[in-house]
Amino acid sequence: LFVDQPLAIGASLRIEGNQAHYLVNVMRLAEGAPVKLFDDISGEYLARVTARGKRDITLTLESLLRTREAVPDFWLCAAPIKKARFDFLAEKACELGVARFVPVLTDRAVVDKVKDDRLRGTMIEAAEQCERTALPVIAPLTRLDALLKSWPEGRHLFFADERLHEDRGVSFSQALTRHSGPAAVLIGPEGGFTDAENAAIRSHPAAVPVSLGPRILRAETAAIAATAVWMASLGD
Numbered sequence: 001l002f003v004d005q006p007l008a009i010g011a012s013l014r015i016e017g018n019q020a021h022y023l024v025n026v027m028r029l030a031e032g033a034p035v036k037l038f039d040d041i042s043g044e045y046l047a048r049v050t051a052r053g054k055r056d057i058t059l060t061l062e063s064l065l066r067t068r069e070a071v072p073d074f075w076l077c078a079a080p081i082k083k084a085r086f087d088f089l090a091e092k093a094c095e096l097g098v099a100r101f102v103p104v105l106t107d108r109a110v111v112d113k114v115k116d117d118r119l120r121g122t123m124i125e126a127a128e129q130c131e132r133t134a135l136p137v138i139a140p141l142t143r144l145d146a147l148l149k150s151w152p153e154g155r156h157l158f159f160a161d162e163r164l165h166e167d168r169g170v171s172f173s174q175a176l177t178r179h180s181g182p183a184a185v186l187i188g189p190e191g192g193f194t195d196a197e198n199a200a201i202r203s204h205p206a207a208v209p210v211s212l213g214p215r216i217l218r219a220e221t222a223a224i225a226a227t228a229v230w231m232a233s234l235g236d
């Protein structure tokens with residue numbers, strides 16, 4: 001369970017709201033029951049239920065189970081798509097281990113707003129489910145031109161381009177054998193990037209255009225596939 005405050009051995013936490021409802025009414029935890037908590041700062045702790053009300057529960061931290069993990073240095077930059085599909089994309093990105101998630105506003109965006117709270121909630125649930133001890137950083141929605149302008153030096157920008165395959169472009173897994181180090185993948189919206197965007201991305205010094213295969217993948221499939229390929233090659 002994620003707790004949005006710094007944790008320490010010996011501390012007692014009184015939990016209310018949805019989390020208390022989950023622990024008291026869904027999990028039906030009795031006094032003495034163990035609960036794993038993480039704070040995205042120091043790590044994951046073993047706690048026990050030391051008091052239980054109808055709408056609140058008190059947990060006392062016994063020991064540190066794991067220090068906060070070192071997250072592989074991979075960013076996923078993806079244009080927002082329709083709500084349920086973007087939630088799915090964010091959930092899988094978290095499970096697969098991305099360090100940073102950057103929603104990118106592009107010319108063909110059908111969705112031009114992102115609810116940060118909703119995205120964070122989805123990522124927290126995914127982190128709890130897959131036992132991450134560090135949450136991905138969620139960047140604010142950023143225009144593509146601003147993203148390119150402020151791109152950090154030394155970070156490869158793998159540009160997932162579905163048109164590349166026709167030109168016998170390099171596959172993402174091949175590209176990774178040549179470009180190690182901090183990386184990000186950039187995925188377009190349902191309608192893809194415009195020609196002008198495509199040219200702007202390609203002319204960026206950090207850009208490495210890559211193919212994810214001969215089929216045109218849905219944006220969320222492309223994001224998940226690219227993240228899985230990177231994690232399988234370089235993540236740990």
Ligand code: SAM
Binds near residue numbers: 187191210214222
């Ligand atoms: N331009 C497209 C169209 O409407 O025919 C499709 C865009 S695709 C649904 C969304 C994004 O997924 C693309 O912008 C690209 O970043 C990525 N993508 C999909 N298939 C890909 C592939 N085979 N190789 C590389 N990237 C791919």
